[in-house]
Amino acid sequence: MSRPLVDTVQELCAAIAAFDPAVAGELVEGGVEPDRVLPEGTTPLWRAVDSGSPALVTAVLGNEPRLRLPEETRERLLALARAWHETGVEQELRRRTGASEPVQTVRVPDDESEFNHILQHSLGGLTVRDGHAGILTALEWAFRILTPVDKLVARAAAQPDEDHATRWEVLRVLLDRQSEETWSALVAHRHHPDPAHRRFLAEYLRVHGILADDSPRARSEGDLASAWAAEETDSDMLARVLRALDEFDHPGREAAGLRHAAHPDAEVRRAVTALFLPLGDDARQALRALLRDPDAEVRLGACRTAASDADLAQEAVPQLLLLAEEPEPELHAPAAALLASCPDRSPAVADALAGFLDRDDPVALLEAGYGLALRDDPRTAEAYRRIRSVGAVHEYDHRWDAVWEWNRSNGLIQPVD
Structure with a gap:
């Protein structure tokens, strides 16, 4: 005998209230309707959007939402996410609860991954997460609204926490948008006056290199990372760009590594150690010096690269014993x-x-x-x-x-x- 529909919908609502995207996703995949109207007039999908958790929205959104949902419903969901985003979580919580005491805030994972984190705010018996910008981004893409790239990057750059779920949601959407127009708009952020925009572009390059190193655009992205590494003067940004370059099979890898192997910033030297593969004669000499670097993490990275070479691997053993x-x-x-x-x-x-x-x-x-x-x-x-x-x-x-x-x-x- 099948279970009563009302029970399964209640289970979905309970999973949303508990911020449990794994259970919510299983229920929706099992046939529970995220669009079923609840007694107070909302739907489970509406509650997920209201919750502020991008992971919940992704789990509950269901198949073909652009075709499944009427235009009026899509507009209402977008308006809900946009209102939270533009008003701000704390102000909206105070408006809804009328409470004046301090908002209780805690950083929590938004899903089971080690990357997506988010701020969870509680006030007057209500608890909401601050991922509405990410939710708005996800809904726009699901409804095939091509939000300007500059606006998307600004949403990501506004988050100081680089593991924030909103940043990852923006990144996911931009990785899906593979048009030349999207790429050109992203490249323009290479010289943006706000370093947060440049950091986001470096992260985009790194992640795209991991996921699609064999894509048609891989060479142009590698070219950008290589040229950027040759020009960058900020140590933090340079380390990020070198880590991005490491994800591409680009002919400029070794030259970038040699150029910065003696950089005064240890974070840069840590990024350099991975660039010397395959190992040429000049790279071997540079790696020998990095095996004796004063920074332990640099030595570890050098040992990891040296392991691919029979002679250097033996030279790395004394350093590994010290590590x-x-x-x-x-x-x-x-x-x-x-x-x-x-x-x-x-x-x-x-x-x-x-x-x-x-x-x-x-x-x-x-x-x-x-x-x-x-x-x-x-x-x-x-x-x-x-x-x-x-x-x-x-x-x-x-x-x-x-x-x-x-x-x-x-x-x-x-x-x-």
Whole structure:
């Protein structure tokens, strides 16, 4: 027997009220109608737009909204999002509640990804997120309204939090809009007086390089990043542009790396280390210097690039052993990964890997156990116990599989009846 329609609609409304896009999306995909009129005259989709969560709107919007929704309904949804955006969340909350106490604000994830974050505001019993500019952007594109690129970039640039959901929504729409007109309008922001606009363009280039390095426009985007890197004088912006250039298979990569390998800003040198692939003679010399850089993250990046070259990989091992002892915990997992996969089978490397077993970083533990298993080291037994104790077991993970298999082969795991 099918479940009553009213119950499923109530479940959808409950998921929206709880800011749960995963459940809301499953319900809509399962056939719950986001356009069903509720007793007070709204719809689940209206409530999602009102909520201020772009992730909820994406989950609830449904298929072919431009064709499914009447023009009047589309205009009302756009007007709702636009009103929140133009009025501001705090002012609109005060208008709706009449409350005068301070607004309670907290930064929260807008979905299950590690990127999309948003500010959640509560006042007088109402809770709303501040993603209405992102929602407006999503609705405009879903309804095939070609909002001017300058306006879209301005919405993204207005957010100081670079992981804000609105920025990612603008980025998503611009990545979908692949016309030459859109590209030309974006390129114009290369010289915008507001650095936030230039930072957004650099991020657009980086993400598009990741997603579509083989696209017809990849060469022109790589050309832009390469020329920009040659001219940029601001260290922060230069590092961003170099990271964007790294995502393109562009002939200017090595020249950009060599030009900035001795840059006084460590953030720039960190971006440089990834540009030296494939490795030429000049790049090898520059990378040797970066392996001895005073900045630990620069050395880590240099070690990562050096791992692709047999001679340099061996030169990187002493630096990796030092990185394993660094106090910064964020260095431990990548250092352990490079040590685990390096061809060096010396006792010093095995001891360094075993040293990670005293730490609580799950990824570092997995990498260390994997490296010990590859070396047939008896301390793989301890790695097995430690990985299980911190809950770092991942099904179908090659590192865990190697640790488990070593313990099974050595009779340390009892067969299950």
